Amino acid sequence: MSTVIKNGTIVTADLTYKSDVLIEGGKIVQIGENLKGDKELDATGCYVMPGGIDPHTHLEMPFMGTYSSDDFESGTRAGLAGGTTMVVDFALPNQGESLLDALKRWDNKSTRANCDYSFHMAVTWWGEQVWDDMDEVVNKRGINTFKHFLAYKGALMVNDDELFHSFTRCADLGATPMVHAENGDVVAELSARLLADGNNGPEAHAYSRPPQVEGEATNRAIMIADMAGAPLYVVHTSCEDSHEAIRRARMQGKRVWGEPLIQHLTLDESEYFNKDWDHAARRVMSPPFRNKQHQDSLWAGLSSGSLSVVATDHCAFTTEQKRSGVGDFTKIPNGTGGLEDRMPMLWTHGVNTGRITMNEFVAVTSTNVAKIMNCYPQKGAVLVGADADLVVWDPEKEKTIAAEGQQSSIDYNVFEGKHVKGLPRFTLTRGQVAVHDGEIRCEEGHGKFVAREPNATVNRALTQWKDLTQPRPVERSGIPATGV
């Protein structure tokens, strides 16, 4: 049974052209004029683009004494509703737990996924077992990215010697380290001082994590990665201080990528000053929302290419869960949702305003992610042979975002009331129509794990350069005898 998408304009990261797309067996089999298929999807007036890839989600994540509310079923359903056809989630080992045991838990949760997915592995502690497991994770389990938290002291945080060991191991294995870059020691100190001064509301969460803690940690991670000979992916880049470090590193030829979130691009710190405790607490995430200058810096980074992808860090907690932090902001579960809204919000605030082009939209929501994560062109492409993960995007379709009727399981939406123009007419996951003109037709369990090989081109280039420039003993003749 074949499907043809007719009368649309294909938009990729570098091309825009009119053509039909024929799909069979979950793959794109032909691109051309006047194609025929068993089933037709009319894309008149629409753009046919690679489905979104969200490189940063936390579905059913155990965190701060609870679990994030969206699991792989509701989370991927939300993604598909908004044009996202693949998510990359983080497997998180407990302290002392083997990476492979953590992976088992994530394998079990992900069987309910409605779209394809992959995993990053987190390094939350260091020891010989982690060093050993990393090899199997990379070479047998199809995971080539390792996440490190420089924040969450006493829980997920790792220190600098652990970071250097793990980055070095990543370099040797051809994997890419990732960092949550905030200085966890300083955050812990500032939090304690704020609480002691009676600052216990959600706004104090933002006060405890100023841009400097992010700028410092980003710089530190970049330098450590450089010394280890590894590339670096910086998650949720929220401010100029961190962006500046990334921009500078890239200008120096370092292989560093920055990932702003749709939340940081479109929501600002004034949300925390809302008189309604619930409103402010629902927006508590790390790093916190910033001011307009930081937002402008992130937008400039997307159009200039110093920032590479837009993610969500989807980690959704209900109002009830957020309320566990009443009287102590450090107990408010950190995280916000965004999977359903990333693509429409970025299109509306990016493409419709002229801040980014349609092709840049495709690059930052899909193609760049697939390239960095090394699953391109299976994903992130409209090419013959690629998976038919596609979104037929209607630039005239509009809605006002509301929690009522959303796919996410939580009881609010941080983008509530925002008007968006640009939404999926159809979303296809490996050729199967999951969204049909606003109607959700997902199939639980349809999603498959996407294995990602190590040694992407960037890793290979870095290894070659490191070999060429490594410290070598100087060959000498006539070395003076000692003790004379």
Ligand SMILES: NC(=O)NCCC(=O)O
């Ligand atoms: N970002 C956030 O506040 N929660 C999810 C965990 C993380 O990415 O730090």
Ligand SMILES: [Zn+2]
């Ligand atoms: Zn994080």
Ligand SMILES: [Zn+2]
């Ligand atoms: Zn995260």
